[in-house]
Amino acid sequence: MNLYEIERYSASHPDWEGSFSERLYEYCEWNVSEFWKLHKALVELAIALRDKNQIDKQLFGRILGIQKSVWSIVAAHFNELDAVKLAGVTDEQLHEFIERFDLAIVGLSTGEVLPESSFDLVNPLLVSN
Numbered sequence: 287m288n289l290y291e292i293e294r295y296s297a298s299h300p301d302w303e304g305s306f307s308e309r310l311y312e313y314c315e316w317n318v319s320e321f322w323k324l325h326k327a328l329v330e331l332a333i334a335l336r337d338k339n340q341i342d343k344q345l346f347g348r349i350l351g352i353q354k355s356v357w358s359i360v361a362a363h364f365n366e367l368d369a370v371k372l373a374g375v376t377d378e379q380l381h382e383f384i385e386r387f388d389l390a391i392v393g394l395s396t397g398e399v400l401p402e403s404s405f406d407l408v409n410p411l412l413v414s415n
Contacts, residue, residue, distance in 0.1 A: 292348045295324065307352065310359055316375035321383060324352075325390050326411040332393030341394065353391055360384060382407040 293299045295307040302308050306320035328349070335341055360380065362370035372380065386407060393399045402408045 292345060295352050310356065314370055315373045316380065318374060322409050322411050325386055325409050328390035329393065329399055329412060332390060332397065332399050335394060336397035349391060349394060356387065
């Protein structure tokens, strides 16, 4: 994954429409298939950066921006006083997806990527891991 691919998850990107971020922010929909694409890209990036001593600041900034935005929507979903309620996922599933999302991002800085067999919720795009 490169900066261009990460920027797809920003509203200013021409390919943003249909992305996980667009479905989440515009429609309050946790689109599972699009989430797995984002997750796979993050895991692949973590693996590619595993032996690097530094991560490009602009790339990591974009990733942290995606994480912050996702967490903001999730926090609103769980806030009883907020009108945001995510479609396409149960609360239990959402907790599992967030665990997978956060571990993929942590993997960017640590290089540690757990095999899919370590999880109950498996990314079908990474079943060979």
